[in-house]
Amino acid sequence: MLSAMSFSWEAYRSGATDVAPIVAGILPFGLVTGVAAANVGLAPHEAVGLSALVFAGASQLAGLALLGQGAGFVVIVMTTFLINLRMAMYSASLAPWLERLRPGTRLGLSYLITDQAYAFAILRFPHEPHVGRRRDYFLGTATPLLALWLATTWAGARLGVELPPSWQLEFAIPLMFLALLAPAVRDRPGLVAAAVGALLAIALRGLPFNLGLVIAASAGIAAGAVAEATGFGRRADAAASAGVSERAPGRAPDRGEERP
Amino acid sequence: MNHDATPLQLWILFAAMGLVTLVARASFLLLQDRWTMPAVVRRALPYVPPAVLAALVAPALLEPSGRELLVADVRWIAGAVAVAVAWRTRSILATLGVGMGVLWLATALAGAVA
Incomplete structure (x- = not known):
């Protein structure tokens, strides 16, 4: 059915262009992860292998720290799973937009899901009526991120250089996520979701395995849905009703498309 | 601290980490x-990005650096400015640039004051 769907370089380039500015945030992230790998005794090719297989920075950092402490196999794998559990939310959120692709394609795309690629994709998908272009836009954001991730973790592990601490470059990592957050808050229920997620994440940051993140995010999502259902966002939306109908939650975006 | 796994053990571990992530x-x-997907879940999906990204950002932004300017940690000052810039401009480069700039400036000033 969609096997012959042609590849759109234009959509791919558009994704790659959008993702370009966050290089400044990925760079320190990847270098820090590479250095962490070198610090527990991994060779550069092992650090790159880890990056290629997992491709999820926060969980790699946690896994490397545990490895250095001599933690067991099961503990490290479980911790990785819990830290990356948020990606199941991304998977659910992307699913309605990609449901007309073949399962193998969807599996391939899911390997490329990261916080950053997801954040760009979910902003763009409502404006891309064709599922093939959504696939190619997503590839455009995700594949440069993967290449950069492999290159920077390799460089970090190879050079083993700590970034000069006085530069405080690791602060660019939360700044990068902040820049992705701002356009994701589009109305009052979205603001409620963000506020609840942020406050709970701060309150629960002491929980093990990053569980605070998953709990806070889940509560934020629920709070956003409740705020919408109770009409909390209505007044704010009055001025931007076009934007609201466009994102109509729960709508299957592909209904009727490419279908006789 | 160096790990004590054999190369084979390492690769099995990495593969398992990759598998659970996948x-x-x-x-x-x-x-x-x-x-x-139940309708109630579908209706909640638009709130995945703001909720998850905010939960990622907030604790990391508040992590203190230990250097204070006047009454606040320099990171909190830079973070507050960056929130305002991100909100107003929605620009990634502006957020990163101004956020890091303010952090460096506040750190330098904190050093000069102290």
């Missing part, structure tokens, strides 16, 4: 062939 990533994208 399970989370692929979950709903593959499940949708057999399972229709």
Whole structure:
């Protein structure tokens, strides 16, 4: 059915262009992860292998720290799973937009899901009526991120250089996520979701395995849905009703498309 | 501290870490062939980006650096300015640039004051 769907370089380039500015945030992230790998005794090719297989920075950092402490196999794998559990939310959120692709394609795309690629994709998908272009836009954001991730973790592990601490470059990592957050808050229920997620994440940051993140995010999502259902966002939306109908939650975006 | 695993053990560990991560990533994208998402879940999906990204950002932004300017940690000052810039401009480069700039400036001033 969609096997012959042609590849759109234009959509791919558009994704790659959008993702370009966050290089400044990925760079320190990847270098820090590479250095962490070198610090527990991994060779550069092992650090790159880890990056290629997992491709999820926060969980790699946690896994490397545990490895250095001599933690067991099961503990490290479980911790990785819990830290990356948020990606199941991304998977659910992307699913309605990609449901007309073949399962193998969807599996391939899911390997490329990261916080950053997801954040760009979910902003763009409502404006891309064709599922093939959504696939190619997503590839455009995700594949440069993967290449950069492999290159920077390799460089970090190879050079083993700590970034000069006085530069405080690791602060660019939360700044990068902040820049992705701002356009994701589009109305009052979205603001409620963000506020609840942020406050709970701060309150629960002491929980093990990053569980605070998953709990806070889940509560934020629920709070956003409740705020919408109770009409909390209505007044704010009055001025931007076009934007609201466009994102109509729960709508299957592909209904009727490419279908006789 | 150096790890004490053999190369083979390491690669098995990395593969297992990658596999459980792929399970989370692929979950709903593959499940949708057999399972229709309840309407209540679908309606909540638009709030995944603000809730998850805010939960990622907030604790990391508040992590203190230990250097204070006047009454606040320099990171909190830079973070507050960056929030305002991100909100107003929605620009990634402006947020990163101004945020890091303010952090460096506040750190330098904190050093000069102290």
